[in-house]
Amino acid sequence: MKILLLGKGGQVGWELQRSLASLGQLVALDWDSTDFCGDFSQPEALAEAVRRIAPQVIVNAAAHTAVDRAESEPDRAHLINATAPGVLAREAQALGAWLVHYSTDYVFDGSGSRPWREGDEPAPLNVYGRTKLDGERAIASGCDRHLIFRTSWVYAARGSNFAKTMLRLAGEREQLQVIDDQIGAPTGADLLADVTALAFCKPEGNWRVRDIQPVASSAFPAAARRPHNSRLDTAKLQEAFGLSLPPWQHGVDRMLAEIL
Numbered sequence: 001m002k003i004l005l006l007g008k009g010g011q012v013g014w015e016l017q018r019s020l021a022s023l024g025q026l027v028a029l030d031w032d033s034t035d036f037c038g039d040f041s042q043p044e045a046l047a048e049a050v051r052r053i054a055p056q057v058i059v060n061a062a063a064h065t066a067v068d069r070a071e072s073e074p075d076r077a078h079l080i081n082a083t084a085p086g087v088l089a090r091e092a093q094a095l096g097a098w099l100v101h102y103s104t105d106y107v108f109d110g111s112g113s114r115p116w117r118e119g120d121e122p123a124p125l126n127v128y129g130r131t132k133l134d135g136e137r138a139i140a141s142g143c144d145r146h147l148i149f150r151t152s153w154v155y156a157a158r159g160s161n162f163a164k165t166m167l168r169l170a171g172e173r174e175q176l177q178v179i180d181d182q183i184g185a186p187t188g189a190d191l192l193a194d195v196t197a198l199a200f201c202k203p204e205g206n207w208r209v210r211d212i213q214p215v216a217s218s219a220f221p222a223a224a225r226r227p228h229n230s231r232l233d234t235a236k237l238q239e240a241f242g243l244s245l246p247p248w249q250h251g252v253d254r255m256l257a258e259i260l
């Protein structure tokens with residue numbers, strides 16, 4: 001089986017390089033790859049690369065994930081998060097290939113308190129969420145054989161994420177202000193990558209007690225509005241693929257043990 005991985009250098013892409021490696025012949029690209037175009041800002045060159053590689057499975061971990069920056073560059077966010085995935089869907093359909101893609105809880109408005117389900121009505125609050133929703137729709141309508149995994153609050157030892165920002169600030173400050181009105185489940189990039197591989201196998205040192213102050217989101221004004229409730233219901237995923245997902249705390253403990 002030939003697998004094309006796009007966005008290989010991101011948090012999830014990096015872990016996918018590991019989890020997909022034993023499943024077949026893996027061609028992994030990033031936006032600056034030279035052998036083939038992996039740049040989502042050039043959708044037709046990307047399409048040409050897909051045609052030349054002719055994979056049986058395309059896994060797309062590339063995205064415009066800078067949520068606040070997307071507010072000031074909506075066209076670029078749309079190009080990368082919606083137009084290019086739509087082109088991938090077209091090429092996957094022509095090849096009869098599977099297209100695996102990742103989306104986000106940001107397609108929802110974050111209201112209420114129960115975890116969001118697949119069939120709930122999307123209502124994104126910001127440009128990033130809207131472009132990711134457009135990407136989902138382009139894939140769902142353009143490619144019969146697709147899997148879209150919505151995830152939230154992704155962390156990894158590699159890359160930029162909330163957990164690493166907090167660890168850095170904890171090393172610099174005596175007092176931390178942490179937003180306490182957004183609810184979600186931290187999701188390890190390694191778990192996402194393992195679930196992806198499983199899914200298509202079966203279609204103290206520096207520790208000090210700190211003063212942590214819970215604050216409202218409004219204490220950290222940002223360009224993009226964010227959902228309050230980012231929880232996603234994983235029941236359908238677990239049932240469809242016969243998985244038993246661990247409590248989110250397990251992955252966070254592992255990541256902290258690795259990084260500290």
Ligand SMILES: NC(=O)c1ccc[n+]([C@@H]2O[C@H](COP(=O)([O-])OP(=O)(O)OC[C@H]3O[C@@H](n4cnc5c(N)ncnc54)[C@H](OP(=O)(O)O)[C@@H]3O)[C@@H](O)[C@H]2O)c1
Binds near residue numbers: 011013105152154160
């Ligand atoms: N991170 C989260 O909390 C979160 C939450 C929900 C859903 N998701 C979704 O999960 C997926 C993986 O996210 P992640 O956390 O792994 O994000 P990430 O670490 O930001 O990785 C995204 C990758 O896409 C690359 N990229 C950016 N512009 C590109 C372009 N024009 N062409 C090709 N590649 C480009 C980035 O390269 P550079 O780093 O060099 O720009 C990076 O390697 C995405 O679909 C994202 O929307 C993430």
